[in-house]
Amino acid sequence: MLWFQFAAVTAVIVYAGSNLSKYGDVIAEKTGMGRTWVGVVLIASVTSLPELITGVSSIAIFDLPNIAVGNVLGACMFNILTLALLDVLSGATPISAKAHQGQVITAGFGIVLLGSVSISISASVALPAVGWVGAYSLILILVYGVAIRTVFLFEKKRLAEYVHEMVEASRYEKIPLKSAYLNYAWNAGLVIAAATYLPHLGDQIAEVTGLGRSFVGSVFIALTTTLPELVVSIAALRIDAADLVFGNLFGSNLFNLVILALDDLLYFKGPLLADVAPANVVTANAAMAMTAIAVIGLTYRVSKKRFLFAWDSIAIAAVYALAVAVLYRMD
Numbered sequence: 001m002l003w004f005q006f007a008a009v010t011a012v013i014v015y016a017g018s019n020l021s022k023y024g025d026v027i028a029e030k031t032g033m034g035r036t037w038v039g040v041v042l043i044a045s046v047t048s049l050p051e052l053i054t055g056v057s058s059i060a061i062f063d064l065p066n067i068a069v070g071n072v073l074g075a076c077m078f079n080i081l082t083l084a085l086l087d088v089l090s091g092a093t094p095i096s097a098k099a100h101q102g103q104v105i106t107a108g109f110g111i112v113l114l115g116s117v118s119i120s121i122s123a124s125v126a127l128p129a130v131g132w133v134g135a136y137s138l139i140l141i142l143v144y145g146v147a148i149r150t151v152f153l154f155e156k157k158r159l160a161e162y163v164h165e166m167v168e169a170s171r172y173e174k175i176p177l178k179s180a181y182l183n184y185a186w187n188a189g190l191v192i193a194a195a196t197y198l199p200h201l202g203d204q205i206a207e208v209t210g211l212g213r214s215f216v217g218s219v220f221i222a223l224t225t226t227l228p229e230l231v232v233s234i235a236a237l238r239i240d241a242a243d244l245v246f247g248n249l250f251g252s253n254l255f256n257l258v259i260l261a262l263d264d265l266l267y268f269k270g271p272l273l274a275d276v277a278p279a280n281v282v283t284a285n286a287a288m289a290m291t292a293i294a295v296i297g298l299t300y301r302v303s304k305k306r307f308l309f310a311w312d313s314i315a316i317a318a319v320y321a322l323a324v325a326v327l328y329r330m331d
Contacts, residue, residue: 002201002204002205002208005197005201006201006205006220006224009194009195009197009198009201009224010224010227012190012191012193012194013050013191013194013195013224013225013227013228014227014228014231015190016187016188016190016191016194016228017046017047017049017050017187017191017227017228017231017232018228018231018232018235019183019187020046020047020049020184020187020188020191020228021043021046021047021228021231021232021235023180023181023183023184023187024043024046024184025043025172026172026175026177026180027177027180027181027184030172030177030180031177041148041151041251043232043244043247043248043251044247044248044249044250044251044252044254044255045251045252045255046228047228047229047232047248047252048075048229048252048255048256048259049188049191049192049195049228050191050194050195050198050224050225050226050227050228051071051072051075051195051225051226051255051256051259052195052259052262053191053192053195053196054067054068054071054195054196054198054221054225055068055071055072055259055260055262055263056262056263056266057195057196057197057198058071058263059263059266059267059272060266061196062200065263065267065272065275065276066276066277066280067216067221068260068263068272069121069260069263069272069273069276069280070215070216070218070221070222070276070279070280070283071198071218071221071222071225072222072256072257072259072260072263073114073117073218073222073280073283073284073287074218074219074221074222074223074283075222075225075226075252075253075256076110076114076253076256076257076283076284076287076291077218077222077283077286077287077290077320077323078222078223078226078320079226079229079249079250079252079253079256080249080253080287080290080291080294080316080320081290081316081317081320082226082229082230082233082249083095083096083245083246083249083294083313083316084309084312084313084314084316084317084320085230085313085317086233086234086237086245087305087309087310087313088308088309089234089237089238090237090242092304092305093303093304093305094297094301094302094303094304094305094310094312094313095237095242095245095310095313096294096297096298096301096302096310096312096313097301097302097303098240098242099242099243099245099246099298100243101298101299101301102154102155103243103246103247103250103298104295104298104299105147105150105151105154106147106151106246106247106250106251106254107246107250107291107294107295107298108295109143109144109146109147109150109254110250110253110254110257110291111288111291111292111295112143113140113143113144113253113254113257113258114253114257114284114285114287114288114291115284115288116136116139116140116143117136117140117257117260117273117284118281118284118285118288119136120134120136120271120273120274121273121276121278121280121281121284122278122281123274124273124274125274127271127273127274129270129271132267132268132269132270132271133264133265133271134264134271134272134273134274136264136271136273137260137261137264137265138261140257140258140260140261141258141261144254144255144257144258147254148254191228195225198221198224198225205220211328215279215327215328215330218279218280218283218324218327219324219327226252229248229249229252232248233245233248233249236248246298250291253287253291260272260273277330278330279327279330282323282326282327282330283323283327286319286320286322286323289319290316290319290320293312293315293316293319294312294316296312297310297311297312297313300312
């Protein structure tokens with residue numbers, strides 16, 4: 001029954017998460033927002049809703065800090081792994097060669113945030129705090145704000161490159177804005193309900209299997225909460241919108257790491273990252289390494305693949321596998 005519940009919650013998140021992305025895009029079109037901005041901000045924040053709700057419920061309801069932090073950092077790892085997995089669908093050209101090199105801006109800010117989290121976990125009790133909240137939370141919020149503004153200004157400069165998005169501006173002509181809002185709200189409710197139950201399931205899985213909570217949070221829960229990103233990315237790649245794929249996944253990582261600041265605010269025992277297992281440093285460092293490999297792939301831009309996957313995708317998958325193996329042995 002435990003695994004059946006896990007499968008049911010996963011199915012709800014996949015279904016509702018994909019619909020959230022669709023109707024989020026409809027709202028963006030009807031209100032005049034660009035789809036590039038949607039990829040990095042609106043869609044990224046929407047598909048990260050399960051991580052947000054899971055983190056809040058892990059802290060505020062179930063008091064499971066390792067599930068909350070492991071979920072966020074594990075989701076960051078899995079988002080980058082998604083790029084590697086999608087490489088198989090990109091044909092003879094690596095997926096990294098189809099996206100604009102400007103995507104490295106979002107990825108670079110992601111590395112900065114991951115580095116801040118890794119340092120904060122390692123510093124543990126030496127962390128400076130404002131009341132019960134760690135000073136790192138303020139840094140996460142500030143860097144996220146700078147990142148979003150920088151991406152906005154960069155995309156504004158290259159607006160002329162998005163003529164194809166303007167051509168598609170009326171593809172949701174038959175969907176009224178009111179209907180989009182109602183469907184968005186309904187699917188958001190489904191995601192909230194399913195994601196709220198995830199930490200409890202994760203804790204039970206950890207207890208039944210004997211696996212540590214950091215491992216369960218970084219692998220099982222993170223896999224489930226990142227499924228909306230995977231669904232959206234596959235759909236985007238099918239219409240050859242590689243920039244939307246990278247914007248969604250890199251943007252989701254930025255939003256995920258800001259979730260830690262909110263979790264920290266709700267964790268009244270002290271700075272959240274001072275009270276989690278050292279294994280979470282492995283997850284943060286692995287996510288950094290995987291993002292760095294993605295940046296190299298975007299910059300080097302190999303024109304053709306020798307195998308089913310490009311070299312950067314293989315390297316990303318290898319780092320992910322190594323991190324999961326290390327987490328399993330540590331827990």
